[in-house]
Amino acid sequence: MASALAFERVTKRYRNGVVALDDASWSIPIGARTCLLGPNGAGKSTAIRLIEGALRASRGNVTLLGVEPDTPAYADARRRTGVVPQNPGMYADLSTVEYLELVRQLYGRGDVGRLIEAFGLGPHQRTMLAALSGGFRRRLLLAAALLSEPEILLLDEPTVGLDPVAAHEVHELLSEAMKGRTTLLCTHNLAEAEALCDDVVILRAGRVLLHEPLAALRGRVAPRLRLRARQGAGPLVAALRRRGLAVEVEADAAVVNVDGRRAAPELLRDLLGQGLDVYESVPLEPSLEQLFLDVVQA
């Protein structure tokens, strides 16, 4: 399948000697919705800047729609890409409609009026960008990124710093905007990644730790079962340990690494037979946060 974005053995060393990406290779096929995850300093924003063409790789190749940034065809590839930057400064002397008009002219296409209406920016179209609230700033940035109907969407921490209501509104706009578009979502917010993406790339210290579909990632983690008994966690944990199971205690519950659907019936019969009144048995879906911590801390 053709790649929308590709990093081939890319190293980015800044002038101060910091290595943001270290021999990193990964690619995103056309149509994929991929999340770029990693702790602070992992190289996520550097990756976005390399794709934008704002930075040059120290070594290796970055391509956007098969085109390298230094080639003449890159300008066209760039016009097919919308970017939501991470928390940029806002002009105090350009209004919403003037900024979107600038974006339209530079992309060479787009309907400013339609986007203003679709993103609820109508009451603020004459407002200077610096006077917009955090939520409306993100709406504006998203509207600007989508104005030219791009094939690729690069989202760099699109909800960072927003209150929960504004973040929820932006999520709804994002899930609509991402339909049918190749998307790279760079985020710290694991719930956001889980809700919006299908694939995950995890970076740490500039290296790619993992790149696979979210479903496959879940499959790599041992299934877990949460149990609660009327007698409390103590007797339950003791009984489980006698069976040789590794147990984690969560408040009044015990969590064991067993496949709930297969092993739970036999395990429950045994526990009930020992006189433990088990009233809850829940197979746990591994959260992306757990998966992320497992991978990053491994």
Next chain:
Amino acid sequence: MIDRSVQILLGKELRQLGRSRGALVSATLLPLLLLVVVPIPQLVTLRNLPLDIPSMPGGGPPGLQSLRGADAFVLLLYPLFVTICGMIVPSLAASYTIVTERERRTLELLVALPVRLSQILVAKLLSILILGIVVTVPLFAVTATLVVILGAASAAEMALVLVPLGTAVVCSTCLSLLLTLLARDFRTANNVNGVLFFPVLIVAAGILVGVGGSARLLVLGAALLAIGGVAILAGARWITFERYLE
């Protein structure tokens, strides 16, 4: 001709400059003083009194020999004022358009758009150049007209003074590219401007005093263009998005 993206960005820069009262006021007041308010009384005085230059061994520097009356104004004092103004206006505009964009991180908005750094900077430099010309040339024209009306110099002689004005504006605009590399905030920009301009003004004064006759204006123009050329070459050699975004 000018790239389409540069034209679009130039429109943005000019619109923003037009709305920046601080930039416009500071870019207009000093030229108003140096090109109109201060020179006119000097011109009137020099027309009536000989320039009192002490005699020096060997007659002194060529630029001061046989310099009397209105010539001292047209060939020495006014070109120096004109050079100072031509240097100052673009530097003030650059502080607003280039450094403020960097300081307030609004550059990130432009980086997200399909434009190259070179296009962003060319648009900014053109807007600085245009502002420099729009502010200084009309003020120069006021004084030049008065000089010609008073019969202190011919229109052709005053037109020659446009050479240091135009080249100073170009030189200062080119130096703005170095400002882009060196200044990360408004205060640093003012300090860097001082560091960059002081030597240029010393060179200008040296040429005006050291070269005789009208040729001094052409030599000064050539020197300013050369300095501007070096600044552009140095800036183009070193500037990258990475340096500008730092």
